[in-house]
Amino acid sequence: MNVTFWGTRGSLPCSGPDTQIYGGNTPCVGVSVGEELLILDAGSGIRRLGISLKGKYSTFHLLLSHLHMDHIQGMGFFLPLYDPKAEVHIYGPAGHSAPLIDRLSRYLSPPLFPIRIRELPCRLFVHEVPARPFNIGSFRIVAQRVIHPGVTIGYRIQHGHSVLAYLPDHEPMLGANGRPKDPAWLSGHDLAYQAGLLIHDAQFTDEEYPRFVGWGHSCLGQTLEFARLAEVRQLALFHHDPGRDDLQMEALFQQALAKQALPFGASIPKEGEILVI
Amino acid sequence: MAAYPLELILSRQLAENLAIPAFITDPAGNLLYYNEQAEALLGKRFEFTGPMSVEEWSVIFKPKTKEGKDLPPSDLPLVQTLNTHRPSHSTFWIESLGGQRHLISVTSLPLLGPEGTFYGAMAIFWTNEPAL
Numbered sequence A: 001m002n003v004t005f006w007g008t009r010g011s012l013p014c015s016g017p018d019t020q021i022y023g024g025n026t027p028c029v030g031v032s033v034g035e036e037l038l039i040l041d042a043g044s045g046i047r048r049l050g051i052s053l054k055g056k057y058s059t060f061h062l063l064l065s066h067l068h069m070d071h072i073q074g075m076g077f078f079l080p081l082y083d084p085k086a087e088v089h090i091y092g093p094a095g096h097s098a099p100l101i102d103r104l105s106r107y108l109s110p111p112l113f114p115i116r117i118r119e120l121p122c123r124l125f126v127h128e129v130p131a132r133p134f135n136i137g138s139f140r141i142v143a144q145r146v147i148h149p150g151v152t153i154g155y156r157i158q159h160g161h162s163v164l165a166y167l168p169d170h171e172p173m174l175g176a177n178g179r180p181k182d183p184a185w186l187s188g189h190d191l192a193y194q195a196g197l198l199i200h201d202a203q204f205t206d207e208e209y210p211r212f213v214g215w216g217h218s219c220l221g222q223t224l225e226f227a228r229l230a231e232v233r234q235l236a237l238f239h240h241d242p243g244r245d246d247l248q249m250e251a252l253f254q255q256a257l258a259k260q261a262l263p264f265g266a267s268i269p270k271e272g273e274i275l276v277i
Numbered sequence B: 001m002a003a004y005p006l007e008l009i010l011s012r013q014l015a016e017n018l019a020i021p022a023f024i025t026d027p028a029g030n031l032l033y034y035n036e037q038a039e040a041l042l043g044k045r046f047e048f049t050g051p052m053s054v055e056e057w058s059v060i061f062k063p064k065t066k067e068g069k070d071l072p073p074s075d076l077p078l079v080q081t082l083n084t085h086r087p088s089h090s091t092f093w094i095e096s097l098g099g100q101r102h103l104i105s106v107t108s109l110p111l112l113g114p115e116g117t118f119y120g121a122m123a124i125f126w127t128n129e130p131a132l
């Protein structure tokens, strides 16, 4: 399984000289095995992903974790949506009231966007993810709701023996009061359990977190703890604060690593980097 | 690989942060968690009892009506919520492990997720009088 990071930033795209190493695009990850491709989230990173796919695929599967702006803002700039020959499947969380396509169309319609979702030239199919595991091609997908404001899902994606867990926006330690952590009471645990690669929210520093409790994100220390409880093999830190520059990100990561020996590999993937599971 | 559903995890996290005694059960009525405030009222520690089945917890606190008759488990608000998936409320007497009697009021609510899935129930309760 090849995992390509097209956007790793949280909240807001932030391009500039001080974010060139890790990148400034919001969440988008490509997952490919042979001729099969899944796209996770449609942050601003999806624009370059769409360009890179030119002519390679005719069917596209886009899995959305939730509908916060940073995870859908690139959708209108995803080229296959404008190709009448393309078949595009969008998956996302079922809401409590309006269907997924109606909630997406709040963004993909005037005045926020010039084109309506139902007018897109491609053949578009919108699916609310089922509670039970489902298949896309030879990928096995588990989608479960996790702690983050609004209805938000995390994904566990399996291909053969390779497992990727994607929890870009997640605050599993919300209200946990530092109790001894029991995996049975840990949001997202089953999605991440023994994953070959966990992509997880690490928006805040441990010092910042007390000011942002309930915002739906984790701090670095919590993310490392979550990965340890879930017994993952590799952790990719993700959804970085837009105010963090490259040097700060590196320094924070080195500080965290110096504090403890980790039983798993950990890195901050750069935009464009490919990890192989 | 068997974490509880998000509705139960969030309920526990809420209960841990409340000053009101609270119980959380799964759909079958197994008492999965009670908070420190409930421990103080009941005279039991969750660490020691662990999860309890509905058959255990519905009689262990010797619930009695205001008239002093034994209250059948089916009349307890939490058991009613488990059976009907609707909120319930009642006031009755219990006896804590230390033998103290308390007149308590209990409100229970169903934890219904998207599409009406029943994930369990939560009950909050409080004493109406000092221990007699």
Ligand SMILES: [Zn+2]
Pocket (backbone or CB within 6 Å): A010, A011, A068, A070, A071, A168, A169, A239
């Ligand atoms: Zn986000």
Ligand SMILES: [Zn+2]
Pocket (backbone or CB within 6 Å): A066, A068, A148, A169, A216
């Ligand atoms: Zn979000």
